[in-house]
Amino acid sequence: MLVSAQEMLEKAVAGHYAIGAFNLNNLEWTKAVLKGAQESNAPVIVQVSEGAGKYMGGFKTIADLVKDLIESQGITVPVALHLDHGTYAGCQKCIKAGFSSIMFDGSSLPFEENEAKTRELVAACKALGMSIEAEVGAIGGEEDGVVGMGECADPDECKKIADLGVTMLAAGIGNIHGVYPEGWPGLRFDVLEAIKAKTGDMPLVLHGGSGIPDEMVQQAIRNGVAKINVNTECQIAFAKATRAYIEAGKDQKGKGFDPRKLLADGTQAITDMVKYKIEVFGSKDKA
Ligand code: 13P
Numbered sequence: 001m002l003v004s005a006q007e008m009l010e011k012a013v014a015g016h017y018a019i020g021a022f023n024l025n026n027l028e029w030t031k032a033v034l035k036g037a038q039e040s041n042a043p044v045i046v047q048v049s050e051g052a053g054k055y056m057g058g059f060k061t062i063a064d065l066v067k068d069l070i071e072s073q074g075i076t077v078p079v080a081l082h083l084d085h086g087t088y089a090g091c092q093k094c095i096k097a098g099f100s101s102i103m104f105d106g107s108s109l110p111f112e113e114n115e116a117k118t119r120e121l122v123a124a125c126k127a128l129g130m131s132i133e134a135e136v137g138a139i140g141g142e143e144d145g146v147v148g149m150g151e152c153a154d155p156d157e158c159k160k161i162a163d164l165g166v167t168m169l170a171a172g173i174g175n176i177h178g179v180y181p182e183g184w185p186g187l188r189f190d191v192l193e194a195i196k197a198k199t200g201d202m203p204l205v206l207h208g209g210s211g212i213p214d215e216m217v218q219q220a221i222r223n224g225v226a227k228i229n230v231n232t233e234c235q236i237a238f239a240k241a242t243r244a245y246i247e248a249g250k251d252q253k254g255k256g257f258d259p260r261k262l263l264a265d266g267t268q269a270i271t272d273m274v275k276y277k278i279e280v281f282g283s284k285d286k287a
Contacts, residue, residue: 017282021045036274059097137172242266
């Protein structure tokens with residue numbers, strides 16, 4: 001059974017730790033993340049972008065897959081299934097498909113429109129017992145080879161969106177999706193503190209969780225971050241282990257073609273990364 005992310009996030013804020021939110025890409029990924037969370041006895045958020053939703057065969061397929069794996073793999077830790085960076089239409093689709101949580105990313109819209117659409121989706125989620133994440137301030141990332149630095153959130157806008165009754169709030173604080181560029185100045189703790197001062201116990205979300213030094217992540221958790229998104233580091237771990245398997249000739253020098261064997265080391269590398277991140281975030285044994 002899927003759960004809303006609300007209770008796990010409230011407990012994380014009270015206990016000063018963060019819940020890992022790991023992006024999914026395929027069947028192996030989904031099994032690997034659930035396994036890592038179970039072995040760590042940690043609550044977990046599994047999430048998909050709209051692109052991954054298409055790749056994996058649609059939101060309904062994903063909701064069924066995650067629910068069925070929870071049962072078949074004996075997963076007993078709390079699992080929330082969340083849409084990452086949803087459009088308004090994507091949010092509606094995931095509500096219908098049986099997700100337990102959504103993110104509406106209206107950060108690129110004029111603020112009033114972000115506010116109005118978030119308000120509407122908050123009402124829809126509340127009625128269904130689902131959790132909802134909103135975003136203020138753009139999170140940087142790579143587009144066409146150029147890494148954008150993003151735009152720090154305005155603490156007053158954060159308060160306005162928090163007051164709409166969202167479950168969690170993503171706020172740009174100098175974080176970037178993907179690999180951090182050389183010379184990245186680090187997270188803006190002054191901005192994070194100003195947001196925390198305005199939003200109180202609202203669980204804050206750190207996107208772009210890959211590649212931020214562990215101590216910096218832990219400082220962010222002390223300042224109110226309760227959900228941390230990780231995608232790129234799992235992808236790198238998967239690719240590296242899969243490549244190493246082939247380069248070591250374990251694929252019988254190209255003659256081995258059983259996908260279960262080819263992907264086994266990469267899949268285990270995802271589980272190992274999930275377990276490592278859960279330790280850093282402090283959510284081990286919090287299920
Ligand atoms: P990374 O790929 O940098 O870990 O970011 C993941 C993320 O924030 C997804 O929304």
